[in-house]
Amino acid sequence: MRIDLHTHSTASDGTDTPAELVLGAAAAGLDVVALTDHDTTRGHAEAIAALPEGLTLVTGAELSCRIDGTSMHMLAYLFDPAEPTLLAERELVRDDRVPRAKSMITKLNALGVPVTWEQVARIAGDGSVGRPHIASALVELGVVPTVGDAFTDQWLADGGRAYVEKHETDPFEAIRLVKGAGGVCVFAHPAAVKRGRTVPESAIAEMAAAGLDGIEVDHMDHDPDTRARLRGLAAELGLLVTGSSDYHGSRKSVSLGEFTTDPEVYGEITRRATGAFPVPGTGGA
Structure with a gap:
């Protein structure tokens, strides 16, 4: 069973439409794919309508967060997209x-x-x-x-010459909101140093105590030593370990399913979620 829990479509900054993405996921041999566009669930309806038989869609979003001046991303899975408090926060981020x-x-x-x-x-x-x-x-x-x-200091990286801050959610508030909407929280690419400053492990421990469910370990921006270190941290903190492509279509070189999540971890994510359920494909509309 091949599971990719982090992808983007044209609903945010990917280059594949949601329909193209799910069809591409099936062609890549995936059994499960999560659509996690930045701060929006707008692509879910199109993805579900095009979902081919044999592929299951996990609905989600990648939430923009900031802690102590450092940007970070929180993957939120299977939450109720209509829950008003989380919806209002997502709209606030998007409007900025x-x-x-x-x-x-x-x-x-x-x-x-x-x-x-x-x-x-x-x-x-x-x-x-x-x-x-x-x-x-x-x-x-x-x-x-x-x-x-x-994405360097020369141009758009955090603190770069052309960088401008935006409204970002406190991660502890994000965890509270996602949990309140019945969802599951996974810290995306926590050690992606080439993107800029990263969150210290002490803060990840605090998030774990506040209800963080997991960390994304197997990711293109983590080298083997980093992945091993993060696995050890996850074991110490009792966090789930996920793997994902962070697919953006032609905007990045990574392919769908290049990194994947263990089926047992996926099963635990679905067991913890109460806001929504994975959607099995029926062959499209």
Whole structure:
């Protein structure tokens, strides 16, 4: 059984539509895929409508959080998307994305980069605009060779020359809200140092005590030594260990199912969730 619990579609900053993503997941030989767009569940209905027989969809979202000045992402699975308190917080984060993107564009213009809001909005389409869309604009302009090369201190990394903070949820509040909506919380790529500062292990321990369910260990941004260290931390704290591709379509080089989650861990996630249930494919609409 092959399970990928972290993917993105055009509902946020991926390049595959939700329908294309689930069809691609089936073609990649996955049995279970989670759609976890940034701070939104907007792609779920399309994904469910296109879900092929033999593939199960886990509904979720990747929540933007910040602790002690460090950005982090919280994967939330199988929560009730209509629960009003969590919904209001997700909308607050999403509503801040456009002014933040425009402020980053202003900074880039001051640095001599002729990027425009119209260009970024075209790249984002109907998705929740974010730094990857601005990074794609920099690639189009020939400023950097790849999207990943835009995430440096020179440009868009945390604290970089064109970086602008956005509203992000306190992770302890995120855990409380997700749990209140019947969901399960997993800290995404906790040791991805190339993205900027990472959260200290002491803070992860505090989150575990507050109800964090797991940490994403097997991820493209974690080398083997890091994965081994995180496995040890998870065992010490009693946390679940997940593995995921963090697929973004053509925006990243990783493939669907490149990293996967153990079926027993997936089973435990579904047992803990009360807000929603995995959706089995029936062949599409």
